[in-house]
Amino acid sequence: MSDPKQFKQRVHDLVSMVPDGKVVTYGQVAAMVGAPRAAQAVGWTAHWGDTLVPWQRVVNRHGRLAPTYPGGFLGHAEDLQAEGIEVRDDWTVDLEKYQWLPETEVVENLSLEPAALEWLEANLPYGTHY
């Protein structure tokens, strides 16, 4: 999965399949598109990417919102709250509660490389095993 041309497309598709009321982390998105270390690139893509994608469901490792989201933290918080997601005063959300843990078949359908699968198993330790 090292086709840079499809990177944006993959990120776009993946973020678009995140369910309402759920969030994912940049690292998770990166791993699910086959590039476990490209979290920052995902952020870049999010900022300059397609606005039709529900980027509000993407937060960083600590559940913190995006500083330069259109409308700032407030704008981001409003979009999340509109889906029923609770945002704390420090602009973070409860990952344990809202993070999207994709079903096994969804992950298998992505045809990920071993390294990416490894990352998922190590970082989504909520029981699921791919």
Added chain:
DNA sequence: ATCTTGACTTGCC
């Protein structure tokens, strides 16, 4: 093709 940027992450306190 090199240099800089940035909605980030991983170690190590």
Added chain:
DNA sequence: CGGCAAGCCAAGA
């Protein structure tokens, strides 16, 4: 989870 230094990746200049 909190903070800091390094590391990584794609895009823009």
